[in-house]
Amino acid sequence: xxxxxxxxHLATQQATQGPHAPGVATIVGRLSRVAAVIARExxxxxxxxxxxxxxxxxxxGDEVKKLDIWGHEVVExxxxxxxxxxxxxxxxxxxxxxxxxxGANPLVVCCDPVDGSSNLDVNGSVGTIFGIRAADGKTPxxxxxxxxxxxxxxxxxxxxxxxxxxxxxxGHGTHGFTLDQPSGEFRLTYPDIRIPRRGKIYGINExxxxxxxxxxxxxxxxxxxxxxxxxxxxxxxxxxAMVGDVHRTLLDGGLFMYxxxxxxxxxxxxxxRLLYExxxxxxxxxxxxxxxxxxxxxxLDVVATEYHQRASVILGSPDDVAMADEFYRR
Ligand code: FDP
Numbered sequence: 199x200x201x202x203x204x205x206x207h208l209a210t211q212q213a214t215q216g217p218h219a220p221g222v223a224t225i226v227g228r229l230s231r232v233a234a235v236i237a238r239e240x241x242x243x244x245x246x247x248x249x250x251x252x253x254x255x256x257x258x259g260d261e262v263k264k265l266d267i268w269g270h271e272v273v274e275x276x277x278x279x280x281x282x283x284x285x286x287x288x289x290x291x292x293x294x295x296x297x298x299x300x301g302a303n304p305l306v307v308c309c310d311p312v313d314g315s316s317n318l319d320v321n322g323s324v325g326t327i328f329g330i331r332a333a334d335g336k337t338p339x340x341x342x343x344x345x346x347x348x349x350x351x352x353x354x355x356x357x358x359x360x361x362x363x364x365x366x367x368x369g370h371g372t373h374g375f376t377l378d379q380p381s382g383e384f385r386l387t388y389p390d391i392r393i394p395r396r397g398k399i400y401g402i403n404e405x406x407x408x409x410x411x412x413x414x415x416x417x418x419x420x421x422x423x424x425x426x427x428x429x430x431x432x433x434x435x436x437x438x439a440m441v442g443d444v445h446r447t448l449l450d451g452g453l454f455m456y457x458x459x460x461x462x463x464x465x466x467x468x469x470x471r472l473l474y475e476x477x478x479x480x481x482x483x484x485x486x487x488x489x490x491x492x493x494x495x496x497x498l499d500v501v502a503t504e505y506h507q508r509a510s511v512i513l514g515s516p517d518d519v520a521m522a523d524e525f526y527r528r
Contacts, residue, residue, distance in 0.1 A: 204384040221282035269311030284339035294340030314439020325441025329478035347477030347498035397452025413526035468508035489519035
């Protein structure tokens with residue numbers, strides 16, 4: 199018998215949630231359909247002259263690729279069609295996009311439609327990341343996206359790799375699904391993911407080591423120092439796309455880290471975006487029994503005051519992340 203489908207799974211999860219459950223199920227279901235379209239487009243992008251840059255820089259200062267814009271447009275259209283999304287905060291739009299809704303309990307969706315886009319032109323893995331919050335009757339609706347990540351009702355990502363995998367949580371465990379291409383249906387292949395307590399792998403852009411907080415540098419040195427008894431040295435794996443690196447960490451354990459640049463200790467500068475990268479991944483990892491920290495505090499406690507705010511992140515196996523926090527405290 200085929201494993202249960204995402205829509206069946208979403209229905210089983212609804213029983214445990216409040217009044218926002220139908221909206222969350224509608225939005226996650228719709229995002230899964232868009233993901234199947236994005237997966238198909240990525241597979242044929244080189245044949246359709248869809249690779250490369252459009253020319254221009256987005257709000258985060260990244261050069262914009264054709265697939266970034268296309269991804270933003272298909273996600274926007276899909277969210278609009280749900281009637282459940284009151285605002286869309288996208289990496290590719292400076293201002294949030296407000297939308298008309300039908301029915302009660304509208305939601306706000308924060309999403310990076312194509313994350314890791316430097317991997318696009320080299321046929322590496324990329325992903326879509328999303329976090330969902332209650333609109334709470336706020337005006338503009340998007341302002342409900344601000345505040346701590348603990349307010350997220352649901353979060354997840356899609357990884358476009360050899361297989362297309364969707365992982366999501368509504369606060370009752372983290373569950374993974376694989377796209378069955380012919381039917382376009384996602385099926386449950388990784389039920390109730392539990393991240394190992396400790397891992398053997400760390401993922402980080404080590405070329406930036408000269409900019410790190412002293413605690414971060416000392417921690418990575420520690421991971422690389424051989425000690426048979428505690429399983430060191432750890433191995434380094436880094437794909438350059440957050441979704442692929444977080445997915446490996448979720449299944450195999452260990453760490454994914456993107457620490458801030460502390461060259462000016464008065465003004466540490468993080469790279470990854472809080473609302474549609476760091477906070478959703480923080481929820482996914484915590485729901486799998488892992489930990490997500492900035493080195494100084496729990497990721498889900500970081501209060502967003504701006505839509506495109508950045509935050510550093512150290513996430514993964516709980517014992518490994520706790521060890522990183524200890525190095526920051528020393
Ligand atoms: P990209 O710049 O390719 O979009 O959010 C951005 C992100 O990718 C993450 O997916 C990835 O983890 C990180 O940046 C990679 O940054 P570096 O190239 O600086 O390592």
